[in-house]
Amino acid sequence: MPTETVYGLAADATSGVAVAKIFEVKKRPRFNPLIAHVSSLEMARAYGVFDAVSTRLAEHFWPGPLTLVVNKSSGSNIHDLVSAGLDTIAIRCPGGSARQMIEAFGRPLAAPSANLSGKVSATTARHVAIEFAGEDILVLDGGACNVGIESTIARVMDGKIKVLRTGSVTEKQLAEYSGLPVETEETGAEIRAPGMLTSHYAPHSNVIVNCNAALAGAAILDFGNQKISGDYQFQSYRDLSPNGDLREAAVNLYSYLRELDELGRDDICVAAIPMEGLGIAINDRLARAAAPRSRLTDNMAIAPISEKIIDATTSGEGE
Ligand code: TXA
Numbered sequence: 001m002p003t004e005t006v007y008g009l010a011a012d013a014t015s016g017v018a019v020a021k022i023f024e025v026k027k028r029p030r031f032n033p034l035i036a037h038v039s040s041l042e043m044a045r046a047y048g049v050f051d052a053v054s055t056r057l058a059e060h061f062w063p064g065p066l067t068l069v070v071n072k073s074s075g076s077n078i079h080d081l082v083s084a085g086l087d088t089i090a091i092r093c094p095g096g097s098a099r100q101m102i103e104a105f106g107r108p109l110a111a112p113s114a115n116l117s118g119k120v121s122a123t124t125a126r127h128v129a130i131e132f133a134g135e136d137i138l139v140l141d142g143g144a145c146n147v148g149i150e151s152t153i154a155r156v157m158d159g160k161i162k163v164l165r166t167g168s169v170t171e172k173q174l175a176e177y178s179g180l181p182v183e184t185e186e187t188g189a190e191i192r193a194p195g196m197l198t199s200h201y202a203p204h205s206n207v208i209v210n211c212n213a214a215l216a217g218a219a220i221l222d223f224g225n226q227k228i229s230g231d232y233q234f235q236s237y238r239d240l241s242p243n244g245d246l247r248e249a250a251v252n253l254y255s256y257l258r259e260l261d262e263l264g265r266d267d268i269c270v271a272a273i274p275m276e277g278l279g280i281a282i283n284d285r286l287a288r289a290a291a292p293r294s295r296l297t298d299n300m301a302i303a304p305i306s307e308k309i310i311d312a313t314t315s316g317e318g319e
């Protein structure tokens with residue numbers, strides 16, 4: 001399903017069989033907890049305990065790119081696989097066609113990002129169809145996602161807001177609407193969002209960040225028309241935002257990484273991106289894409305686009 005952040009691989013959050021299928025299709029190596037997507041705060045309250053601050057944040061940012069981690073409510077019938085046995089649950093209300101679908105369904109949908117585990121997230125229906133070619137899934141086409149990176153994950157805890165994953169809702173906004181101090185968990189510190197493995201969002205090419213000169217033969221991912229020195233070829237050069245707009249850069253990030261990765265070069269060299277606002281989340285994802293990892297052996301061939309894409313924009317407001 002399309003959401004404003006990235007595409008999600010969705011299934012009924014109350015069905016163990018359906019949720020298990022998500023882990024199987026995504027090839028998640030272990031049962032890492034999923035986000036339960038709801039259509040309203042009212043629906044969310046049936047599954048999680050919302051204190052005054054979490055309520056205020058949900059009222060302000062939902063529908064939208066903020067996931068709140070709250071204690072599970074006692075009567076919750078969300079399957080234990082969704083929260084991987086934790087006594088907390090991550091809940092988000094997405095906008096657009098996803099929200100309409102959940103509302104019509106009447107139950108939450110569990111959905112991780114619609115990419116194979118550890119790989120680059122998908123921001124178009126075509127990315128999803130390529131990633132899961134051959135799997136028995138239906139792809140709802142809602143067009144390109146208009147935020148482009150995953151939701152901010154936050155938890156109200158001990159009189160503070162802890163940001164477990166950075167995203168387009170910034171520390172500053174969270175502080176403004178909660179009135180509480182905000183802390184972002186250090187990468188590699190005690191991992192509170194268990195999915196925040198250091199190596200993540202990894203293309204097949206090596207990713208090198210903060211470059212001011214590209215390696216020979218490398219594809220180049222620029223930002224703000226810095227034109228870092230390198231072998232320029234039209235096909236192996238992308239600029240996330242020639243005008244230096246971080247929102248535009250976030251929207252293009254995963255598409256451009258995928259396009260450059262399809263060229264099969266050894267390296268993708270990325271120009272420096274400012275560490276401010278959305279740039280913090282973009283740099284976080286790039287650092288994970290660049291983190292050392294065991295060499296990937298699966299050769300992700302570009303399979304024909306699945307014929308199972310359904311256009312969600314013709315049957316509702318879409319995104
Ligand atoms: O924008 C998004 O959040 C997208 C769209 C589809 O909604 N979803 C997404 O899901 O990014 P996923 O599974 O790729 O990332 C969810 C993250 C994981 O890092 C997971 O460990 C963390 O949320 N998480 C889930 N439940 C949690 C919990 N109870 N406490 C802490 N972290 C949790």
Ligand code: MG
Binds near residue numbers: 112113121
């Ligand atoms: Mg993911």
